[in-house]
Amino acid sequence: MPHDPFADVSTAAMQERGGPRSAPRAIPALTVVSHPVPRRVGERSVLDAVAAGRTVALSRNGPDFAKPGSALGLPLADPFVSRKPLELSALPDGGVRLRVPEDGTHVVVAGALLQGTRDFGPAEVAEGVALELAGRVVLLLHQVELDGEGVGDTLGMVGESAGLRRLRRHIERVADLDVSVLIRGETGTGKELVAQAIHRLGSRRAGRFVSVNLGAIPKELAAAELFGSHKGAYSGATRDREGFFRAAHGGTLFLDEVGEAPAEVQVMLLRVLETGELYPVGASQPVAVDVRLIAATDAHLEAQIRDGRFKAPLLHRLAGYELRVPSLRERREDLGRLFFHFAREELAALGDVGRLDTEDPHAEPWLPAPLASRLVRAAWPGNIRQLRNLTRQLVIGGRGQALLQADPQLDEALGGPDVPVPTTPGARGEATTGPAPDARGMPGDAAKAPEAREPGVPRRKPSQVTEAELLAALRASAWDLKAAADALGIPRPSVYDLIDKSPNLRTAGDLDAEEIARCFEACGGDLDAMVRTLEVSKRALGRRLKELGLSAKGP
Structure with a gap:
């Protein structure tokens, strides 16, 4: 594995090869998260008219929704969504105003029935706002980047969010180059799937793809597992061991959780990357290997370098090209498609996949709108892995039932059942909060309780705040620490303490x-x-x- 001219190329550098590039234009859009006809999930209506300063009417008859990259679309066509349109228009600060007419479609946001006018600021739109229409259809109001849509090969990745499209493009750029790649991303985002895509598109596709989780190997055995060993090299070495590097000769070695590598293994990794040679444990002669190395981590390696737990030269070698896998929170418009993708797999295993093939717009949505809205708004600290597990739990738990429903365990995973919350008044002070609707979008008596309108947030102990809650509050407040503290019901200094203690947050x-x-x-x-x-x-x-x-x- 000799040094090559691309060894120190970063993602940013590759973006700049063609000279300065203007940022893609972001405009509001609506994406179908849940619909009585499941195949409609993932369809999108780009609100370019709103971006141009015009008003868009949203009803059962318009606008058209289409799969990203497709020119053919259809309106929502749900018979319980009113013909009397909602109106979407632009705000001067880049936000979006939603006007709900009297006697029109009931709209619920975060458990609260909207009436009149509701303004969504640019931070809310960037985060994504789940709109429940008539208790049946869920649309996500969010932003899309007009940077060219529709990559021909999805590379096995479900979704068309901007972050995922960027990731696919970077995979295609680096796949045929024989450089080491460092994949960064939170736990459960699918880093191994990215590594497999790089291998399949690269020149080593005929070779082996060997995946190793360094966090699962005992530290005292890591060197022997990676580089091999000779019989008798250590206690228990009763035979020669090939090691993962030699097993991947001519192919790709994927090292997950590379931040867990012991210090002595880091030194040996650096030598292999620099010379293409390794020393099996107990050997006196080097062995040449021809391996493309792809590493992944959810750790903050720069912080580990400052703490003396990771070697800076190794990071520079590993990051010949660096990719970042977006979290599920950054690609909420993909969540509906991902959910139904995993649900179809689970239903196929149960022999019940036909459940998702209905074309009847009058049918009750298999994924109820309030549950779909909660899925979109959840913090997802475990990302796609957590979504897949939760989907399996819902599907298996819903066997024999007409509709999916969350049990208390899933309620906890989703952050608790919805409680209507006060809305932020619109520019003309017309927004009101009403009781959440029932399945037909009509107000329900249960939401009339006084606590549904109580604006105060109860005080809590900082130790009661989970990392997922902290992150959700910080993002919802656009990283205003005081606003996040107020939303969580804790003192502002406690937010600093929680950030400092978190391995996944930084200042x-x-x-x-x-x-x-x-x-x-x-x-x-x-x-x-x-x-x-x-x-x-x-x-x-x-x-x-x-x-x-x-x-x-x-x-």
Whole structure:
């Protein structure tokens, strides 16, 4: 594995090869998350008229919804969605205004019935807003990037969100280059699926793909497992061991959880990457290997380097090309398609896949709208792996039932059952909160309880706040720590403590100057966009930018 000219190429560098590239244009869109006709899930209506300053009417008869990349579409056509349209229009700050007419379709957001006008700010639209229509159809109001849609080969990845399309493009760019790749992403995002796609598209596709989870190998055996060993090299070595590197000769070796590699293994990995040779444990002569290495981690390797737990030269070698797999929270418009994809697999195993083939728009939705809305709004700390497991639980638990429903265990996984919450008034003060509707979208008596209208948040102990709740609150508040603290019912200093204790969150002080500079260029100096990308406090990031002599746009 000799050094090659692409060994130090990063994702950012590859983006810049063709010269400066303007940021893709983001405009609002509606994506079907749940529908009585399951094949409609994933269809989208791009609201370019709203972006152009015009009003879009949403009813059973329009606008048309189509699969991303397709020119042919159909209206929602649900007989319980009113012909009297809802109206969507643009706000000056980039948000979207929704007007719900009297005697029109009942619209529920986060368990609250909307009446009149409701303004959704740009942060809410960027996060994604689940709209339940008539208790039957769920649409996600979100943003799409007009950067060219419809990659021919999905590479086995379900969805068409902007983050996933970018990931596919980067896979195609690097697959045929014999460089090491570092895949970053939260646990459960599908990093091994990305590695397999790189292998299938690359020149080594005829060779073996060997997958190794370093976190599952005892530290004292890691060197022998990876590099092989000679008989008698250590206690219990009763025979020669080939090792994973030699098993992958001529192919691809995928090292998951590379941040768990012991110090001595890190040294040996660096040698293999630099020289293409390894020393089996107990050997005195090197062995040449021809392996493409793909590594993955959900750890903050830069922080481990600062703590002396990971070697900087190894990170530089591993990251010949770096990919980031988006979390499920960043691709909420894909959630409906992913759910039905996994549900179809589970139903096929049960011999009941025909359940999803209905074309009757009058049918009761198999995935009820309130449950679909909760799926979209969940924090998903376990990402796609967690969604797949939860889908299996729902499908198996719903055997013999006409509709899916969450049991108490799933309620807890989804953050508890919906309780109607107060809405933020619109610009003209017309928005009101009403009781959540029943299955036909009509108000229910249960939602008339006083606590459904209580705006106060009960005080809590910081120890009661889960990491998923903390992350959801930070994102919902656009990383305003005081607003997040108020939403969680804890003191603001406790938010700092929880961030500091979390292995998956970081502060602006944790960012190195190079990462900030790359993000500054990619976001065109837009501070709000940088906050969404880097996921740190806006105020603290603004201070770091001033320290680096960078002038950000925005307040």
